[in-house]
Amino acid sequence: MDESFEQRLSAAGESVEQALGALLSPEPRPGERCRPARLLEAMRHAALGGGKRLRPFLVIETAGLFGVTPAAAMRAACAVELVHCYSLVHDDLPAMDDDDLRRGRPTVHKAFDEASAILAGDSLLTYAFEVAADPATHPDPSVRASLVLMLAQASGLGGMAGGQALDLEAERRATPLSIEEVIEMQAMKTGALLAHAVEAGALLGGASPAQTAALSRFGRAIGAAFQIADDLLDHRSDATTLGKRTGKDAARNKATLVSLLGFSAAERWRDALIGDAVAALNEAVPGPAAATLTAAAHFVAGRRS
Amino acid sequence: MDESFEQRLSAAGESVEQALGALLSPEPRPGERCRPARLLEAMRHAALGGGKRLRPFLVIETAGLFGVTPAAAMRAACAVELVHCYSLVHDDLPAMDDDDLRRGRPTVHKAFDEASAILAGDSLLTYAFEVAADPATHPDPSVRASLVLMLAQASGLGGMAGGQALDLEAERRATPLSIEEVIEMQAMKTGALLAHAVEAGALLGGASPAQTAALSRFGRAIGAAFQIADDLLDHRSDATTLGKRTGKDAARNKATLVSLLGFSAAERWRDALIGDAVAALNEAVPGPAAATLTAAAHFVAGRRS
Numbered sequence: 289m290d291e292s293f294e295q296r297l298s299a300a301g302e303s304v305e306q307a308l309g310a311l312l313s314p315e316p317r318p319g320e321r322c323r324p325a326r327l328l329e330a331m332r333h334a335a336l337g338g339g340k341r342l343r344p345f346l347v348i349e350t351a352g353l354f355g356v357t358p359a360a361a362m363r364a365a366c367a368v369e370l371v372h373c374y375s376l377v378h379d380d381l382p383a384m385d386d387d388d389l390r391r392g393r394p395t396v397h398k399a400f401d402e403a404s405a406i407l408a409g410d411s412l413l414t415y416a417f418e419v420a421a422d423p424a425t426h427p428d429p430s431v432r433a434s435l436v437l438m439l440a441q442a443s444g445l446g447g448m449a450g451g452q453a454l455d456l457e458a459e460r461r462a463t464p465l466s467i468e469e470v471i472e473m474q475a476m477k478t479g480a481l482l483a484h485a486v487e488a489g490a491l492l493g494g495a496s497p498a499q500t501a502a503l504s505r506f507g508r509a510i511g512a513a514f515q516i517a518d519d520l521l522d523h524r525s526d527a528t529t530l531g532k533r534t535g536k537d538a539a540r541n542k543a544t545l546v547s548l549l550g551f552s553a554a555e556r557w558r559d560a561l562i563g564d565a566v567a568a569l570n571e572a573v574p575g576p577a578a579a580t581l582t583a584a585a586h587f588v589a590g591r592r593s
Numbered sequence: 594m595d596e597s598f599e600q601r602l603s604a605a606g607e608s609v610e611q612a613l614g615a616l617l618s619p620e621p622r623p624g625e626r627c628r629p630a631r632l633l634e635a636m637r638h639a640a641l642g643g644g645k646r647l648r649p650f651l652v653i654e655t656a657g658l659f660g661v662t663p664a665a666a667m668r669a670a671c672a673v674e675l676v677h678c679y680s681l682v683h684d685d686l687p688a689m690d691d692d693d694l695r696r697g698r699p700t701v702h703k704a705f706d707e708a709s710a711i712l713a714g715d716s717l718l719t720y721a722f723e724v725a726a727d728p729a730t731h732p733d734p735s736v737r738a739s740l741v742l743m744l745a746q747a748s749g750l751g752g753m754a755g756g757q758a759l760d761l762e763a764e765r766r767a768t769p770l771s772i773e774e775v776i777e778m779q780a781m782k783t784g785a786l787l788a789h790a791v792e793a794g795a796l797l798g799g800a801s802p803a804q805t806a807a808l809s810r811f812g813r814a815i816g817a818a819f820q821i822a823d824d825l826l827d828h829r830s831d832a833t834t835l836g837k838r839t840g841k842d843a844a845r846n847k848a849t850l851v852s853l854l855g856f857s858a859a860e861r862w863r864d865a866l867i868g869d870a871v872a873a874l875n876e877a878v879p880g881p882a883a884a885t886l887t888a889a890a891h892f893v894a895g896r897r898s
Contacts, residue, residue: 323755403686423738453629476627
């Protein structure tokens with residue numbers, strides 16, 4: 289692994305943690321009456337103290353290709369991460385994936401209670417749009433409105449939430465999902481928000497339509513590779529190294545590309561996706577400027593946790 | 594009750610129903626990969642076929658004070674209603690208010706299942722912001738970004754979701770809420786979104802700062818009156834006329850202004866709020882133009898269901 293990539297990822301993660309901590313401070317912001325203490329605590333439990341912050345990193349690095357400073361990209365980066373954190377809280381609920389452990393800590397409904405977890409997720413999701421739409425995020429209101437629109441499309445019925453619904457539906461079906469259905473489901477459940485992170489960076493940077501299209505392909509390809517890497521990990525890890533319950537897909541007899549294709553074919557598919565991603569990236573931004581995002585693509589494919 | 598008011602409310606309700614039906618049609622919109630059938634059905638169950646559509650009506654009528662047509666205000670009106678519908682779905686969940694009946698029909702988690710209800714709520718909330726941010730909602734991106742920001746502030750941690758959290762917390766406390774705490778909680782839980790409906794109409798209409806401030810006072814006052822009317826209703830209705838479980842506040846020994854002040858003092862408070870509302874409205878828009886919103890204030894105070 290490229291050391292400067294690791295350093296950049298870690299430095300961005302610290303900045304994101306700090307920015308999220310400030311956004312989730314106890315003081316009400318203009319337009320808010322008050323911030324109820326227990327609800328805010330549950331939101332902070334969900335959003336702070338963990339995670340690689342890969343999605344905000346992608347926003348920051350993609351915007352950086354076009355000369356946007358990390359500070360200027362930070363609020364859009366936090367908006368994506370708030371959506372990601374909400375999705376983890378709701379996916380962990382007893383009625384959904386029923387997980388007790390997340391990043392080595394109790395999930396929100398375990399540390400607090402189920403009602404608090406539902407409301408904390410709702411409030412993180414709502415806050416993502418508040419953060420994105422706020423004038424502090426970008427001086428141009430058309431950029432802010434586009435950010436909100438893209439984030440909502442990536443997260444909702446036709447994106448992440450829809451993908452989670454398809455995933456839950458699959459558990460109820462008599463026949464497992466086909467390869468095509470798994471690809472579509474995962475593109476919505478995981479890929480859409482990762483692709484949004486890249487597209488948000490392109491938007492902030494004022495990328496041309498051709499660059500945006502190529503960066504969007506990059507985002508979708510690393511999203512798909514990320515999910516295969518996650519499935520490979522689920523098949524071989526134990527809970528100690530991963531900090532969450534593992535082997536659960538196999539336990540539920542859930543179709544993944546690993547279960548459908550086998551281990552080595554899934555690895556080859558993942559590598560082909562990374563190849564596509566890097567090609568799309570070079571098309572958008574030729575030369576050494578994209579070295580960090582190239583490293584990010586390989587990081588996504590090889591991640592250990 | 595003014596007959597023309599009843600007609601306008603009913604006509605607006607039909608238009609809103611139609612617009613929501615079109616927004617929740619099976620065809621994916623640009624930016625969405627697909628609309629999973631069962632999730633969409635759960636969203637339609639939650640959003641279609643019921644309700645007075647009071648919040649969208651307030652958007653449409655307030656915008657209409659400034660010459661904005663109902664059609665031009667319709668998408669902003671639908672965005673508020675989508676947030677309202679999401680909140681009902683999540684509030685009805687077993688971990689929250691645990692209600693089986695809503696508008697005389699099974700709640701979403703009863704008609705579908707709990708996971709579908711959580712995801713349907715999440716997706717309705719997300720879709721509200723997608724609808725608000727879309728260029729079809731208003732040609733000026735700064736209006737769209739403001740709409741999103743105001744809607745998020747009214748709905749989230751410092752608004753509706755925060756109010757629901759305070760309400761749930763109150764059930765756990767040894768001592769009941771004080772009058773001041775009940776007022777604050779209800780202003781967040783119910784008042785913030787009703788006030789947003791009025792403020793959104795003022796924004797679409799290009800109201801002056803002074804008009805906007807007065808209309809905002811109107812919105813907050815009718816929001817507070819609405820909640821007292823709801824509490825009064827809860828104390829005297831039965832489930833047959835209301836189509837949802839009643840007497841539940843009393844059963845939970847929950848503090849409301851009715852339980853704290855008694856029936857007739859609560860009625861007087863409600864009437865004083867309606868007086869304040871009408872005064873604020875006349876300050877914003879003198880003369881007969883505001884007759885429908887004046888009637889709306891009285892309707893809110895006297896509602897039977």
